[in-house]
Amino acid sequence: MGCKKIIFFVICFIVVNTVFGDVSYSVLEELKRGSVVGNLAKDIGLDAKTLLSRKGRLNADDGNERYFEIDRNAGTLIVGDIIDREEICGSKPSCSLKTQLVLEKPLEIRSISVQIQDINDNAPQFPTDQINLEIRESAIKGTLFLLSEAHDADVLQNTVQGYSLEKNDHFTLQIRTNSDGMKYSELVLEKELDREQQQKHYLLLTAYDNGAPQKSGTVLIHINVLDANDNVPVFSQPMYKAELLENCPLDTVVVTVSATDADEGVNGEVTYELSRVPDKVARLFSLDKISGEIKTIGPIDFESESVYEMRVQAKDGLGLASNVKVIIDILDANDNAPTIVVQSLNEAVAENSPAGTEVGIINVQDKDSHGKQQVLCSIQGNVPFKLNPSIKNYYSIVTTGQLDREIVADYNITITAVDDGTPPLSSSKTIHLSVSDVNDNPPVFEEQSYSAYVSENNKPGSSVCSVTARDPDWRQNGTVFYSLLPSEVNGVPLSSYLSINGDTGVIHAVRAFDYEQFRSFKVQVVARDNGSPPLSSNVTVSVFITDENDNSPQILYPTPEGNSFMTEMVPKAALSGSLLSKVIAVDADSGQNAWLSYQIVKSTDPGLFTIGVHSGEIRAQRDISDSDSMKQNLVISVKDNGQPSLSTTCAVYLLISDNLAEVPELKDMSYEENNSKLTSYLIIALVSVSTFFLTFIILIIAVRLCHRRKPRLLFDGAVAIPSAYLPPNYADVDGTGTLRSTYNYDAYMTTGSRTSDFKFVTSYNDNTLPSGATLKRSPGDNSECLNFTSLDFTENASKCSTLVNKYLFYTLCCKQPNTNLCPLHF
Ligand SMILES: *[C@@H]1O[C@H](CO)[C@@H](O)[C@H](O)[C@H]1NC(C)=O
Numbered sequence: 001m002g003c004k005k006i007i008f009f010v011i012c013f014i015v016v017n018t019v020f021g022d023v024s025y026s027v028l029e030e031l032k033r034g035s036v037v038g039n040l041a042k043d044i045g046l047d048a049k050t051l052l053s054r055k056g057r058l059n060a061d062d063g064n065e066r067y068f069e070i071d072r073n074a075g076t077l078i079v080g081d082i083i084d085r086e087e088i089c090g091s092k093p094s095c096s097l098k099t100q101l102v103l104e105k106p107l108e109i110r111s112i113s114v115q116i117q118d119i120n121d122n123a124p125q126f127p128t129d130q131i132n133l134e135i136r137e138s139a140i141k142g143t144l145f146l147l148s149e150a151h152d153a154d155v156l157q158n159t160v161q162g163y164s165l166e167k168n169d170h171f172t173l174q175i176r177t178n179s180d181g182m183k184y185s186e187l188v189l190e191k192e193l194d195r196e197q198q199q200k201h202y203l204l205l206t207a208y209d210n211g212a213p214q215k216s217g218t219v220l221i222h223i224n225v226l227d228a229n230d231n232v233p234v235f236s237q238p239m240y241k242a243e244l245l246e247n248c249p250l251d252t253v254v255v256t257v258s259a260t261d262a263d264e265g266v267n268g269e270v271t272y273e274l275s276r277v278p279d280k281v282a283r284l285f286s287l288d289k290i291s292g293e294i295k296t297i298g299p300i301d302f303e304s305e306s307v308y309e310m311r312v313q314a315k316d317g318l319g320l321a322s323n324v325k326v327i328i329d330i331l332d333a334n335d336n337a338p339t340i341v342v343q344s345l346n347e348a349v350a351e352n353s354p355a356g357t358e359v360g361i362i363n364v365q366d367k368d369s370h371g372k373q374q375v376l377c378s379i380q381g382n383v384p385f386k387l388n389p390s391i392k393n394y395y396s397i398v399t400t401g402q403l404d405r406e407i408v409a410d411y412n413i414t415i416t417a418v419d420d421g422t423p424p425l426s427s428s429k430t431i432h433l434s435v436s437d438v439n440d441n442p443p444v445f446e447e448q449s450y451s452a453y454v455s456e457n458n459k460p461g462s463s464v465c466s467v468t469a470r471d472p473d474w475r476q477n478g479t480v481f482y483s484l485l486p487s488e489v490n491g492v493p494l495s496s497y498l499s500i501n502g503d504t505g506v507i508h509a510v511r512a513f514d515y516e517q518f519r520s521f522k523v524q525v526v527a528r529d530n531g532s533p534p535l536s537s538n539v540t541v542s543v544f545i546t547d548e549n550d551n552s553p554q555i556l557y558p559t560p561e562g563n564s565f566m567t568e569m570v571p572k573a574a575l576s577g578s579l580l581s582k583v584i585a586v587d588a589d590s591g592q593n594a595w596l597s598y599q600i601v602k603s604t605d606p607g608l609f610t611i612g613v614h615s616g617e618i619r620a621q622r623d624i625s626d627s628d629s630m631k632q633n634l635v636i637s638v639k640d641n642g643q644p645s646l647s648t649t650c651a652v653y654l655l656i657s658d659n660l661a662e663v664p665e666l667k668d669m670s671y672e673e674n675n676s677k678l679t680s681y682l683i684i685a686l687v688s689v690s691t692f693f694l695t696f697i698i699l700i701i702a703v704r705l706c707h708r709r710k711p712r713l714l715f716d717g718a719v720a721i722p723s724a725y726l727p728p729n730y731a732d733v734d735g736t737g738t739l740r741s742t743y744n745y746d747a748y749m750t751t752g753s754r755t756s757d758f759k760f761v762t763s764y765n766d767n768t769l770p771s772g773a774t775l776k777r778s779p780g781d782n783s784e785c786l787n788f789t790s791l792d793f794t795e796n797a798s799k800c801s802t803l804v805n806k807y808l809f810y811t812l813c814c815k816q817p818n819t820n821l822c823p824l825h826f
């Protein structure tokens, strides 16, 4: 460079020298003061002394005289002040300064022109420190961006000749020339920008000249990449999975989705929404638009849905969107109790069903875990039923034992089902089952046997007693009807004695009973239910007829009617207390009603005779003396002990005499001889019959002791009964055949009168009766006596309170169907 300058300098110098008249020089700018521009004295043809002497001086019109001075000693033009070409000429390509040399003596003016040569003393310079560019990232390749020009005050080669750009990935530089020849540059986008990758770019732009030395200036290009919505939101996960326990509270955050958008501002603002979700899901889950939280807003039930799938869309402000799948698995909680469903149930089970009879079917379900849970089923309480597991959650309810409707008529069967969750849930169901009736119980009488006591002379139709039987069965199977078992009493159909109300069991008398006719009988009452087949049972009712005092005492001796002449002989020597006679009376009643007492109500000589109150024995009260009247009459009253008591009277004629012949007045007593004769015969007959009978009895007792099994054969004998006292129905003994060998015969006996109506009846054989119970139509049903036949009569004899002679009692009372004569008083 230095070489170039020197050459340049020499050339200029030569050119100036050749110009005649005016002197021109060329000088570089920026020389030091005093630097020689040219040898002025020589160039004008003077020497230095002359120049000095002619007072040569410089004069500039334009005020530029200060740049040059004249060295007076050497006669050279030197630089007076530093010359800045850029200041004087700006950007003009050629620059010269003009001045005039003024000489005196003579005045002479020579013009001097000094061409100022440029040196590269200025570097290119940009107008600003930094160029700021904003480029949208969406700008396409090839886009140009004008850059501001650099400036260089120098000219020609020394001014801006070019630009260079720092090497980078995105931009290149294109250099252009203005119409005025100035160079400027444009930035060319070679590769698209991505704000998201790099938002700011800094590039150094250099402008340079071609001077020597070369100078350059730089500027920093600051490129701010503006955002374009070129990014979709991106979810943090390719898919979201969450697990959620069912029955969780509302507002439980299930999962939070999050998406980011690389764009900025509105382009990067992400909002979320559920896309394409069924209503069902929309009712259960909500998505926060901003935070991306998915929360529950409805009840979550595993049993209705175990997994939910939804798509969430994330959208940025300008509408770029992306989707993600969210899967929510619902976890099961044991929140469902098992349910028991009765599939079928018999309304009732018959009580005679065998164990194991199926009465119903149930089905047990548990919705949890889709029914895969284990459920335990059982029957509560002590009931005779159990569950038999059958296929797949089905159970049959079967009986475990015999049922009895009469004990438990219906059951509440409580079935409990428990699942195996933690905690376990259970449920129970009660089913009602009734036991249907089977006619398995016969009616049962409340008592083993019944006794009825009826007083005789009862009103027909009056109730005798009432029987009750119970049947615990149901309805008609337990409805009891009563009936009498047909039988006969003394040969008469039972129905003519008794009837029964079939519904109430009340037994009525059909007719009036007579104690004197029979004292008791037995009937069988049957209770039958209405089932089919019916069941029945029977009971024995013993009817006892109780006595009433309806018979007055009957005088057997002395004969009351028309026999006023019957006279007792009393020895004259009879002493006090000696038995003189006896009044014999009987009463058909029994007990107190037949308890007779004797009383003398009237006598010829009161004080002479006394009568035993109960024995009827007439005794002398004192010794009989001759002074006593021969004929003594007594009126005796016989009274029973009934309430009210009944009585009868009789007269006794006593003749105090030792010899019948002494009694002339006897005829007055209209005593008939043949009567007396007959009486004698009868007495003889009575005595002989009695003797025979006693012998017979003894014989029979002996036989009986040997043959106890045939007791009824024992006492066949004659009994004397006045036929007048026979009850009215005595003649009812008819030919029904039940008294197969009944026969009666009468024997008459009297103390003397033909009119005596003692009737000795050898009655039917006892062994013609099958048993006491079947003694039908027997007019004298005297149980006391019948028993007597089969039992030890000594016991029974005591019942006849005034019995003197047991055997005679039996003969009179028991062997005779008509027992009016019993008890007998002697
Ligand atoms: C069964 O349940 C019903 C109704 O709760 C009740 O009336 C009845 O008495 C119960 N039966 C038994 C045998 O417990």
Ligand SMILES: *[C@@H]1O[C@H](CO)[C@@H](O)[C@H](O)[C@H]1NC(C)=O
Pocket: 436, 437, 438, 439, 440, 474, 475, 476, 477, 531, 532, 533
């Ligand atoms: C009575 O018992 C019979 C079986 O013995 C039965 O079939 C019938 O249903 C029962 N009647 C009632 C009313 O329960």
Ligand SMILES: *[C@@H]1O[C@H](CO)[C@@H](O)[C@H](O)[C@H]1NC(C)=O
Pocket: 485, 526, 537, 538, 539
């Ligand atoms: C009466 O009952 C007994 C047993 O209780 C029975 O043996 C008898 O046959 C029954 N009689 C009638 C007529 O039903």
